[in-house]
Amino acid sequence: MINLSVNLNAVALLRNRRNLPWPDLCDIGRLALGAGAAGLTVHPRPDERHIRKSDIFILRDMLRQEYPDKEYNIEGFPDERWLAIVEEAMPDQATLVPDDPDQATSDHGWDFAAQRDFLAPIVERLKKRGIRVSLFANPSPEGLDIAKEIGADRVELYTGPYGASFNDRERQAKELQKLAFAAQRAQELRLGLNAGHDLTVQNLTPLVMALPNLDEVSIGHALIADALKFGIAETVRRFRRALGDPC
Incomplete structure (x- = not known):
């Protein structure tokens, strides 16, 4: 079964528009987990434009106390600020992303050849703490062997180009083929496989069929957008069904 991890950034962004405590991230998280989300x-x-440092520990405590069988994934650029947070929070998974602080959202994976020496000690550092490490990767087989060599447990394929091709079937098929080639290489290397960015109910099922070794998807924007129509719990169930889970 493919795990669905619900990204709460969009919920936090909505909350931060006002100096008020709602929507409450823990309440939304409980609804998602109760509907079958895996984490x-x-x-x-750094600018805390959505998730605040305090949120990280409140959510961690909620998960540990109320949903000990669910997973916590913290993503981000692995500078010392972020690493200190991760080492204190001790999530199940840390996903290293090559984000610039000014980026609106993630839009590319690591250049593994160029950034090997930067990533290797960070991966080792986190794994020594017992944290599973996933590296954000472009939809390409290139460099996945390096990700394996430096000790990554998983890679998360960037599915942005695939998601952006929603109105162009020919382009979508090409982007899906790229993802399939990358997934095949990850399987050959015995790397776990995650995927994320602009995934929707509509494009998930073709992705699942093309990537049979997929372990997890992380979804935020589209899921929260759909929740405005269907509610959090029903939206989570719709995404789970798109992943092939007969919930």
């Missing part, structure tokens, strides 16, 4: 994802950025 929660947060991506704290």
Whole structure:
């Protein structure tokens, strides 16, 4: 079964428009987990424009106390600020993303050849703490052997180009083929496989069929957008069905 991790960044962004405590991230997280989500994802950025440092520990405590069988994934650029947060929070998974602080959202994977020496000690550092490490990767087989060599447990394929091709079937098929080639290489290397960015109910099923070794998807924007129509719990169930889970 493919795990669905619900990214709460969009919920935090909505909350931060006002100096008020709602929507409450824990309440939304409980609804998602209660509907069958396998875990929660947060991506704290230095300006705290959505997820705040305090959110990370409140959510961690909620998960540990109320949902000990669910997973916590913290994404971000692995500078010392972020690493200190991760080492204190001790999530199940840390996803290293090559984000610039000014980026609106993630839009590319690591250049593994160029950034090997930067990533290797960070991967080792986190794994020594017992944290599973996933590296954000472009939809390409290139460099995945390096990700394996430096000790990554998984890679998360960037599915942005695939998601952006929603109105162009020919382009979508080409982008899906790229993802399939990358997934095949990850399988050959015995790397776990995650995927994320602009995934929707509509494009998930073709992705699942093309990537049979997929372990997890992390979804935020589209899921929260759909929740405005269907509610959090029903939206989570719709995404789970798109992943092939007969919930």
